[in-house]
Structures are given as C-alpha cells and as structure tokens.
Amino acid sequence: MSTKIYVGNLSFNILEDALKSTFLQYGDVSSCKVIVDRETGRSKGFGFIEMGSSEDARTAISALDGSELDGRSMRVNEAKPQERRERSRW
Secondary structure (H helix, E strand, O other), X not given: OOEEEEEEOOOOOOOHHHHHHHHHOOOOEEXXXXXXXXXXXXXXXXXXXXXXXXXXXXXXXXXXXXXXXOOEEOEEEEOOOOOOOOOOOO
C-alpha cells in the first residue's frame, strides 16, 4: 500500500524531478507533485510524494525531515487526509 508524504518549506525554485530524485534514494516513488499557484504558476513551497510502501515512506521521512534541499530545510511528514471543503457560492 502506498503512503502519501507532505513536503514543506521547499525552495520556490524546486522542480518535481529534483524532489522526486531526492526521495528515490529511499524507495519507489509512485508520484511527485509540487503545488503551484494557478494564476502565477509559481511554486507555493510545498508538495506531495507518494511512495510505493509505507516502510519506504517511514524511512524517507526519518532521513529527510529537517534536511536541506536547494538551500531550505525541508519539513517532511506523513500527509493528512484532505479535508472536505464547502464550495463557495461566489
């Protein structure tokens, strides 16, 4: 079963390929997504990694939380389920 990981405090210049290659050292990466602003296309400074197994995810979290990538100290932890949001009427 795959495990989704939240990665925060990313450099605004980080690309998905660089983030993915960082996590590939710890196991199979099923998906990698750096979240970007819809209007500007600029990174919001966080992203999500999905790893092939929960064991690989735990290893990556332990190894990478607080480590530096592109000059920034990453926050790495298991992603929380997305909360359901009400749709705006406007």
